[in-house]
Amino acid sequence: MTQTKIEQALEVMKTHGFKYTKKREAIITYLVKKNRYVSARDVYEFMNTEYKGVSYDTIYRNLNDLETLKLLETTDLNGEKKFRFRCCTKVDHHHHFICTVCGKTKEIHMCPMDFFKEQLNGCQIEGHRFEILGRCEDCC
Known part of the structure; x- marks a missing residue:
């Protein structure tokens, strides 16, 4: 399954005119295997062990x-942009629970906006973010 996700991602890149490189494949592989939000610094530190001087x-x-x-x-x-691999196939609208200790994520397949839309009658909603932060079962 992991290899399939990596191959799908590389195909999406190729379709959009991005060249294949071993570094790009390594970044994607790292993110797929982590399966959680990571910082650019985390990716950089991993890549620097594999490709000195990147x-x-x-x-x-x-x-x-x-x-x-x-x-x-x-x-x-915590004031830092974090990245997480998303499946290449069609992903329905969803939100996340994010563990504040280990970074593990769980998808939440419902949207609280259905509730808020009723309270915002006449407003034009242009977007939203909803994440639940806490400790996962392994970090409690």
Whole structure:
């Protein structure tokens, strides 16, 4: 399953005109295996063990490219942008529980906006974010 996600992501990149590189594959593989939100610094530290001298700017640029292609989801935790691999197949609208200790995420397949829409009659909602932060069962 992990290999399939990696191959799908590489195919999406190729379809959008991005060249295949071992570094890009390594970034995607790292994110798929982590399966949680990680910082650009986390990715950089991993990549620097695999590819000595890789620049932080290169990592950040690649993460932003992957986000633009909708291969990554992002969130802001503790004032820092974090990245998480998202499945390449159609992903329904969802939200997350995020463990504040280990970073593990769980998808929540309901949206509280249904409740708020009733209270905001006449307003035009342009977007929203909803995340639940806490400790997962392993970190309690």
